[in-house]
Amino acid sequence: QDVSPNKAVVDKFVQELQEALDADIKDRIMKDREMQSYIEEREREVAEREAAWKADLSRREAEIARQEARLKMERDNLEKEKSVLMGTA
Template sequence: MSLRIKAVVDRFVKELKEALDADIQDRIMKEREMQSYIEEREREVAEREAAWKAELSRREAEIARQEVRLKMERENLEKEKSVLMGTASNQDNQDGALEITVSGEKYRCLRFSKAKK
């Protein structure tokens, strides 16, 4: 009888060890799958972040280019404005002539006429 009990206990211990080994293997597989999933997600996030940073950098460069262009346009406008403001001046001459200075040359206009359409 004791041999029979020992055989039952031995079989029970063997089955328990097999079940534990199977459970350990299952947990190891799940851990590997989870780690693989985490690594893939981290790669995806890193790729999106790199793409976002590249787009941000591109936009910042475009803004800088536009600011330079705007500054140049503003400077040109100021130059044109100063030229235009300084070139035509009504001198309140006795004859009512308008004096215009273009590139340092003075011109007098005595009569005005409507532009033809």
């Protein structure tokens, strides 16, 4: 009994299955790469926003420190002025 026609059918089926699996694997790899690129881009965007936010926060903190120093100076000057005025009264 000759089994080569059946073997040819099986070989063709195995080859087609292997090609389909290879295509599926390539598709998954491509999707994984796209997802990884998307994630990396989103992480960069978030890091940039975070850096900008921290820089803005630092500027605001520095401005608050300057205003506090200015107010302290005004308060000290007022106290000196009060003591001079009270001393001459």
